[in-house]
Amino acid sequence: MSDNDSVKKGLEAYDAGVAKAIAKFPERKKAFVTGSKSPVKRLYTPLDDAGRDYARDVGFPGEYPYTRGVQNTMYRGRFWTMRQYAGFSTAEESNKRYKFLLEQGTTGLSVAFDLPTQIGYDSDHALSQGEVGKVGVAIDSLADMEILFDGIPLDKVSTSMTINAPASVLLAMYIAVAEKQGVTPDKLNGTIQNDILKEYVARGTYIFPPSPSMRLITDIFAYCSKEVPAWNTISISGYHIREAGSTASQEVAFTIADGIAYVDAAIKAGLDVDDFAPRLSFFFNAHNDLFEEVAKFRAARRVWAKVMKERFGAKSPKSLSLRFHTQTAGSTLTAQQPDNNIVRVAIQTLAAVLGGTQSLHTNSKDEALALPTEDSVRIALRTQQIVAYESGAAETIDPLAGSYYVESMTDRIQKEAEAYIATIDGLGGAVKAIEKGYVQQEIQDAAYAYQMDVESGERVVVGVNKFQIEEGSPKGLLRVDPIVGEMQAAKLKELRAKRDNEAVEKTLAALKAGAEGDANLMPLILDAVKAYATLGEICDVLRAEFGEYQQKVIL
Amino acid sequence: MERTIRVLVAKPGLDGHDRGAKVIARALRDAGMEVIYTGLRQTPEQIVSAAVQEDVDVVAMSILSGAHNHLFPRVTELLKEKGVDDMLVIGGGVIPDDDIPGLKAAGIAAVFTPGSPTGDIIEFIKKNLKRKA
Amino acid sequence: MDDSAVSAERVRSGDARAAARLISMIEREDPSRLAVLKALHAYGGKAHVVGITGPPGAGKSTLTDKLVGDLRGRGRRVAVIAVDPSSPFTGGAILGDRIRMQRHATDDGVYIRSLATRGHLGGLSRAAGEAVRVLDAAGYDDVIIETVGVGQSEVDIVRIADTVVLVSVPGLGDDIQAIKAGVMEIGDVFCVNKADKDGAERVVREIRAMLETAVLNGAATRFTPLFEARSALRGADGSAPAATPNPGSTEQGAFHHIAAQAPGHPNLEIPPVVTTVAETGEGIARLVDEIKAHEAALAATGFLRSRREANLAWELGRGAAQRVLSELERDESREALTELARSVLDRDIDYYDALDALEDAMTRTRRAVTTA
Known part of the structure; x- marks a missing residue:
């Protein structure tokens, strides 16, 4: 009798026992689902491993298909980059916040720009009224950028800039500031988000139509591959797709479909895949369903590796490996009992770390109310440091590998993502699918279903639809001077x-x-x-x- | 014949986070209302003009960027300038509690912050319409 | 503003609020609307009423937005009525056509109104018909009605508009069949939007072929009477039916095109098929030219009047039928109907005598009401 046969037999006996037990004591719910509403079985066993080949589907860290991570030593080499997204008000104010963060032990800067900057309007434009300096720093010209990085040596920090439609302009300003500091472009490290496709479906800070936008992006790819070789020229973002309400599988699928569109565009523009693909990076969300999120990150790496190898014939290992930044899920933060958000962020941090992220931003507890204060930013950063130094989660690589549950969910997310990608291929690729509204429709349907589940109480959000308390107004929120x-x-x-x-x-x-x-x-x-x-x-x-x-x- | 409630759902300002606005739009539709959706990046002038032309009973706005103190009152001000006094104006988004009294004083009848059930918003609209149903 | 503040004077003075409120009163069939509508009656009949219809995804809203822009450039005041279906389950609706047109929101020369069908069978006809008359009397030079061409509504638009633009796009696959089915009855001007997409030429060819076949077969199309009226007109002033060498010419009466592809019929006339890319504005001026050429041809031939006559006759018939139906829905009528039904079941009278009795009774009530 093979191992599986004995497991099968054991499972039958177990199921019979369960049937008896739940006849007397029904389970809490009729159907159990993940955070993304996928069914969850009572128990996962070796039987769920059937059809998976370790070498082919899982493999080793730093090796194809990178399910277990993109580096061979992962966090035993060094921790992920703890990078807190920040910026507000004027360049002067933000410069102070960056210096504060660097003193507190962040290892990379992450610049938030205000909306007029993100949409390419100067601060004195009519549409900028009321928005200047609100969700990030206002940058109108090189003069502001010089102040923003004053006293911060650009050859020593890596800087991530959340900028999309006008990414070329902000990158150019960064290069120009560096030059003034005497730092040549080849010494610069950092990332521009530069992912316009998700702006059309989820984030809304677009300017130009798809085709000239794609040109701006491939121009950056081509320019940086020669002039700024260590720069991550794009951060293909599932984060906002998830924030807009998608499921975990959709997050992987739509992000990678966008990635495929960028690679296609760059190849069409005459670039060699192995020249620019190593500089492509990704940006994902970390939600509360710990195991599903870990499976998601693992599946994303596997799907991308396969796409790059099989579809684009990429050869460089760097082209095949999906490196990603993670931010904890803003949409899970509640305005009610905001201290609870610290716990949510801790779980999400663990998900990102167990999922093998390369860098991480942790949200602050007060972000459902306003921009975070310095105190709450410190707690958010400390959360990462506690996970890194105290939890033990970073001591071995991909510790959840081999979990019947996590492996089977990794397979499921891969399958679902690949099915979506096939559908999008059928529609003519991500750009066409977005023009047709397909991606938007899928996301919105999921968002609406989620909201209805919360309102019916089927999905519990602590402090919101269960365990509510009477609470006073939170005090000491950060305000941007109008x-x-x-x-x-x-x-x-x-x-x-x-x-x-x-x-x-x-x-x-x-x-x-x-x-x-x-x-x-x-x-x-x-x-x-x-x-x-x-x-x-x-x-x-x-x-x-x-x-x-x-x-x-x-x- | 029962009166159909018409609602303008608008995103003033520049932020592109319309998940909330769209979920509300759907929920209002499912509650039997007619929802005119204006899309992103609307100026107060555009919102007021659309509200008048569409003869809506309710103007519902959402802002997540923090520009609410500037943009919400501007809408009620323009409505007043046009002599419109029978539209219910409500707002939502990431809005600190401390700002709510000021917004209410400016004519925003209710402010719904993240986590507000759509059912509450529907009920509020039905109970507080300024025109008789 | 109270409903009672709505007056014909305010509507005619260009008060958007008054027009908007009046349209709301129309939508909910408020009887107090009638006095205002009656007072506005004398001022109507000047606007050019243009219907835009086609399948979902044809880009009609964007197209309408661009038409508005172009017409504004020609100094015309424009009103738009955008119709979307109500949910059959909840009665609610999301009206999203306006999104595409919001750039015109603050232009005083433009009025945009979204209407939901509210479950009326052929619901567009009454409310939209009355709304068009309001906007016409309010002094808008062009009134554009935009509807999705599914089910009943595109038939309704035919009864309201002077000029109907049927929009199609490449890449709809089988949907072209649906367009084909009703195409001849619907369009005055044909537009192939998204003409930069693959397959646009094929759609143009298909539409032209359908139009040519219809003309050759002498099929009764929406445009046949206009073509006939024009031939007759030419016959009357002795001029030969001249070919139009320059498709797209806006010269009066030039509204038709020589079909290039029908073998053996070099001078075959068909309506214009215009290609546009609404997103970029390409072809929009040409489309407006053709719409206006159609209006000119309608006016020159006198067919504008006969079309409006026919439309109005249809609308009156509908209105009358609606009145009868409302009459039958009154409680007293229901009782009388039940009474009659019993008599038929008891074999006291037959079904047809029952109908006659009913008609008599209704005529008597009507007379009593009108003479009272």
């Missing part, structure tokens, strides 16, 4: 008066000519930035040339 808008506007006025406006005109005209043709726009944008052309001016030139994207709304 005067920031006026300060930025005054700075702009001064800048426009004292810069060399002829040089600005000249560089903008060159950019316009470049945009009309098919020149790589990065050097032209860099020239304009160095002449102190503002972000809004540069984006206006491109708006005139490329047009603006119209949101595809699916309800």
Whole structure:
């Protein structure tokens, strides 16, 4: 009798016993599901391993298909980068916050820009009213960027910038600031998000239509592969897709489908896959369902490795391995009993670490209410440090591998993601699927189903639909002074008066000519930035040339 | 014939997080209301104009960027300028409790923060319509 | 604003609030709307009513947005009625067409209104018909009605609009069959949107072929009477039916195109098939030209009046039928019907005598009401 036969027999006996037991004492629920509403069995056994081949499907850390991690020593070499997303108000204020974070032991900066910056409007634009400095720092020109990184040696830190539609402009500003510090571009380390496709479906800070946007992105790929070789040119983001309400499988599927679209575009633009693919990075969400999330990260690595190898024929191991940043799930934070969020973030941190993330941002407990205060940011960072130094989770690699449950869920998420990717292929790829509204519809259906489950009480959110208490107003929230808008506007006025406006005109005209043709726009944008052309001016030139994207709304 | 409640669901300002607005739109529809959805990046002027042309009973706005203190009151102000006094205006999003009294004073009838059940919003609308149903 | 504050004067002065409220009163069949509508009656009949219809995903809202922009550029005041279906389950609706047109929201020369079908069978006809008359009297030069062409609604639009634009797009697969089925009865101007996509040329060819076949077979199409009226007109002033060498010309009466592909019929006339890319605005000016050429042709031939006559006759018939139905839904009527049904079941009278009796009774009530 084989091992499986004995397990089968044992399971039958167990099931019979369970049937008797639940006849008397029914289980808590009729159906058990994961955080993403996938069915969960009572018990997972070696029988669930059937069909999985260890060498083919799981393998070893640092080896294809990278299910167990992208490096061969993982956190035994060094911990993930603890990177706290921050930025608000003016460049001066944010600069202070960055210095605070570096003193507290963060190992990388992560810059949050305000919405006008993210959408390419100067602070004095009519649409910027009320938004300047609110969700991030306001950057209008190189002058602001110089202040933002004042006293921070750019060859010593790695900087992640959450910037998409105008990513070229902010990257150009970063390069220009570094040059002023005497740091050459080849010494720069960091990431720009630069992922426009998820902006169309989930995050909303788009400017241009898909095709010129894809050109801007591939221009960055091409430019950086020569000039800024250590820069991560894109962070293909599932984070916001998940925040918009997708399931875990959809997060993997739509992110990787977007990744496929970027690789396709770059290859079409004449790049060699192994020249740019090693600089592609990913960005995922970490939710509360610990095991499902760990399975998700493992499945994502496996799906990407297969795609890169089988579809694109990539050869470099760096092209095949999916490196990712994680942020804990903002959408799980509750305004009710905000201290509970500390616990949620701790679980999510563990999920990211057990899932093998390369860097991590932990949310602060008060973010469902406002921007985080320094105190709450410190707790969020300490959460990572406790997991790193005290929990033991980082001492061995991929500790949940071999769990019947986690392995079987890894397989399931892989299968579901691959099925979605096949559907998207059938629609003509991610860009087409987004234009048709397919991706948006899938996400929104999941979001609505989730909300209804919470409201029916089928899904419990502690402090929200169960275990509520009467509570007073939270105190000491961070506020951005509304005067920031006026300060930025005054700075702009001064800048426009004292810069060399002829040089600005000249560089903008060159950019316009470049945009009309098919020149790589990065050097032209860099020239304009160095002449102190503002972000809004540069984006206006491109708006005139490329047009603006119209949101595809699916309800 | 029972009056159909018409609601304008709008996203003023620049933030692109419309998960909440869309979930509300669906929930209001499922509660039998007619929802006119305006999409992202709406100025207060556009919102007020649409509300008037669509003759809605309710204007529901969502902001997650923190620009609510500027944008919500601007909408009620413009409605007042146009002499519109019979529309119920409500807001939602990441809004600190301390800001709520000021918003209410500015004519925002209710503010719904993250975690508010859609059922509460539906009930609030039904109970507080300014036009008789 | 109270409903009672709505007056014909306010509507005519361009008060968007008054027009908007009046349309709400129309939607819920508020009897107090009638006095205002009657007072507005004298001022109607000037607007060019354009229907835009086609399958879901054809880009109608974006197209409408661009048409509005173009017409504004020509100095015309434009109103849009965008119709979406109500949910059959909850009666609610999400009306999302407006999203595409929000850039016009603050333009005083543009009025946009979203209507839900509210479960009426052919629901567009009454409410939209009345709303069009309001916006016409309010002084909008063009009133555009946008509807999804599924089920009943595209038939309704035919009864309201002077000019119907039927929009199709490449890549709908089998949906083209649905368009084919009703295409001849619906369109005055044909638009193939998203013309930058693969397969656009094929859709254009297919539509042209269908139109040519219909003309060759002498099929009764929506455009046949116009073509006939124009031939007659030409015959009357002695000019030969000249070919139009320049498709798309906006010269009056030039509304038709020489079919290039029908073998053996070099001078065959069919309606225009315009390609557009609404996203970029490509082809929009040409589409507006054709819509306006159609209006001009309608006016020049006198067919505008006969079309409106026919539409109004249809609408009156519908209105009358609606009144009869409402009459029958009154409690007294229900009792009378039950009474009659019993008599038929008891074999006291036959079914047809029962119907006659019913008709008599209704005529008497009507007369009593009207003479009272």
